[in-house]
Amino acid sequence: MGRTPTITRDRLLDVAEEIVRKGGGAALTIGALARAASVSKGGVQYSFASKDDLVRALIERWTSQFDAMMEGETGDDPLAFVRRYIAATRASQQAMDAKMAGLMVTYLEDPANRQETRDWYRGIFHRLGGGSADARAARVAFLAVEGLFLMHMNGIDEDGDWRGFLDDVEAVLARLTS
CATH class of the missing domain: 1.10.10.60 (Homeodomain-like)
Known part of the structure; x- marks a missing residue:
């Protein structure tokens, strides 16, 4: 025992x-x-x-939490998917700050981790595929949110503008798809 x-x-x-x-x-x-x-x-x-194992476990934990926020039926609808992605990003920012995001950069130094991340993005773009106006709008909104995330990682969101910028992305998406 x-x-x-x-x-x-x-x-x-x-x-x-x-x-x-x-x-x-x-x-x-x-x-x-x-x-x-x-x-x-x-x-x-x-x-x-090792520290690498610890960092990998943290990243896996954060990814699992984010994926859980993404759960829900969106089917093949790229707009529903990107709206859920924006909502999950908005909710996850309570827990994710620039220091934690910076740890993700360290994680990406390992080629195997970089490949895993590339595969994750390929899956996202597969879901957002297609030539329709809605699919194009969804891809642009996704890219805008990812750009905001990178800005947040670099500490540019010191004044808490993050939520307002996400509101802007949602407003433009609504305008493009109405």
Whole structure:
């Protein structure tokens, strides 16, 4: 019979997110996580063998949370899909700040992670495919939201303009598709 863990993998991820929020991606180390979680480095490494594994787990967690917000029937309708994407982006910004987004940049330094991200975007563009005016409008709205996300990653949203810009994208999308 083994010892009962004093901290779970999910709790370690919670603590890791807090470290990134406070100090950015550079502050997240196995040692810093161990100290903040009041466990040994070995305790952290039991769940995450390396910082790369830890970062990958954080990205997977955020992606899963975002995908859960995207759930719902949109069928082949690119407009319904992009509207759901905008809503999920708007909701996810409460949890995602520029420091956490910066950690994603580190994640993308690994070619395998970059390929996974490319595949994810290919899936999005497949859903937004087609030559109709609505499909084109949906693609442009998607690209605008992704551009806003990149601006947010770079800390340009210090004044909280993010939500207003998303409102602008939705208003233009509505105008283009009415």
